[in-house]
Amino acid sequence: xxxxxxxxxxxxxxxxxxxxxxIAQDRFPSRPITIYVPFPAGGATxxxxxxxxxxxxxxxxxxxxxxxxxxxxxxxxxxxxxxxxPDGYTVTQMTLPALRLPHMQRMPYDVTKxxxxxxxxxxxxxxxxxxxxxxxxxxxxxxxxARRRPGQVRLGNTGANGTPHLTLVDLADRERxxxxxxxxxxxxxxxxxxxxxxxxxxxxxxxxGQLVDEGRLRFLNVWSRERSPRWPNVPTLIELGxxxxxxxxxxxxxxxxxxxPAIRRTLHDGFKAALHDPAHIATLRRLDQPLxxxxxxxxxxxxxxxxxxxxxxxxxxxxxxx
Numbered sequence: 282x283x284x285x286x287x288x289x290x291x292x293x294x295x296x297x298x299x300x301x302x303x304i305a306q307d308r309f310p311s312r313p314i315t316i317y318v319p320f321p322a323g324g325a326t327x328x329x330x331x332x333x334x335x336x337x338x339x340x341x342x343x344x345x346x347x348x349x350x351x352x353x354x355x356x357x358x359x360x361x362x363x364x365x366x367p368d369g370y371t372v373t374q375m376t377l378p379a380l381r382l383p384h385m386q387r388m389p390y391d392v393t394k395x396x397x398x399x400x401x402x403x404x405x406x407x408x409x410x411x412x413x414x415x416x417x418x419x420x421x422x423x424x425x426x427a428r429r430r431p432g433q434v435r436l437g438n439t440g441a442n443g444t445p446h447l448t449l450v451d452l453a454d455r456e457r458x459x460x461x462x463x464x465x466x467x468x469x470x471x472x473x474x475x476x477x478x479x480x481x482x483x484x485x486x487x488x489x490g491q492l493v494d495e496g497r498l499r500f501l502n503v504w505s506r507e508r509s510p511r512w513p514n515v516p517t518l519i520e521l522g523x524x525x526x527x528x529x530x531x532x533x534x535x536x537x538x539x540x541x542p543a544i545r546r547t548l549h550d551g552f553k554a555a556l557h558d559p560a561h562i563a564t565l566r567r568l569d570q571p572l573x574x575x576x577x578x579x580x581x582x583x584x585x586x587x588x589x590x591x592x593x594x595x596x597x598x599x600x601x602x603x
Contacts (some may be wrong), residue, residue: 311343314369315346319358322469334346360388369536375533381442397539403571411481413499434482438463439465448504490568
């Protein structure tokens with residue numbers, strides 16, 4: 282099958298009402314909605330999603346719960362929702378690794394068949410971070426030390442085969458370096474290890490921003506296209522010579538396949554209101570996360586595009602786990 286034909290087939294699968302029978306309801310929602318967040322409590326994603334859920338609760342008139350399901354490279358939410366009843370009461374954050382790992386190993390879901398895209402939300406500000414007392418004053422310092430001591434510089438990440446991990450792999454490949462990659466279940470787990478000196482540095486999100494502002498941690502670079510207004514002295518990867526290297530790992534919400542179109546619209550409209558709720562906007566600004574809204578149809582197309590981009594990335598880096 283050609284790439285164009287394959288893309289068209291996947292696009293039709295994502296956008297169309299899917300295989301399972303729809304469940305009609307006279308009134309939705311009539312009970313709490315659960316959002317699976319495939320990261321531990323305490324990290325930037327958890328903070329953002331809990332603020333979002335609080336706003337959604339106000340707009341739906343029903344409680345919107347956050348249930349943390351960390352592990353498996355941030356894919357446990359997708360795996361659970363793929364098997365869930367398509368009634369609108371269970372949705373998940375669809376992470377970038379959940380779109381990448383099917384190209385690397387067998388997964389308990391099919392991206393093209395098992396989900397109903399609802400809404401695209403935001404992305405991350407990622408960075409390489411070290412302790413304030415670290416001898417690394419710059420990314421160049423870290424690179425130089427890793428070159429002197431191959432296989433000895435320990436860099437943490439927020440999950441094996443997650444975006445921070447693979448970006449570090451990509452950077453090591455470009456610099457021909459050998460890091461020791463230390464995976465954690467999320468930012469909330471990696472940060473104490475970094476502060477405790479168990480690793481030399483790590484790839485993290487803006488959830489550690491307060492520790493940077495307090496002078497306990499230091500960013501060596503940021504992975505956005507432009508410098509962060511909050512930390513204007515920290516260079517981007519592009520400025521450091523990595524052409525066109527912008528990494529934000531954007532995400533949205535999906536429900537199981539077979540969702541009634543009317544329920545899909547209700548979820549979209551309530552979540553859109555929550556996304557733009559002033560309290561949630563304030564949380565995004567505090568976390569330096571951009572608002573990146575896409576409606577259901579646009580998000581379905583975006584998922585397809587990203588799914589294909591991740592296939593190409595896996596092939597380029599020679600990644601395969603099983």
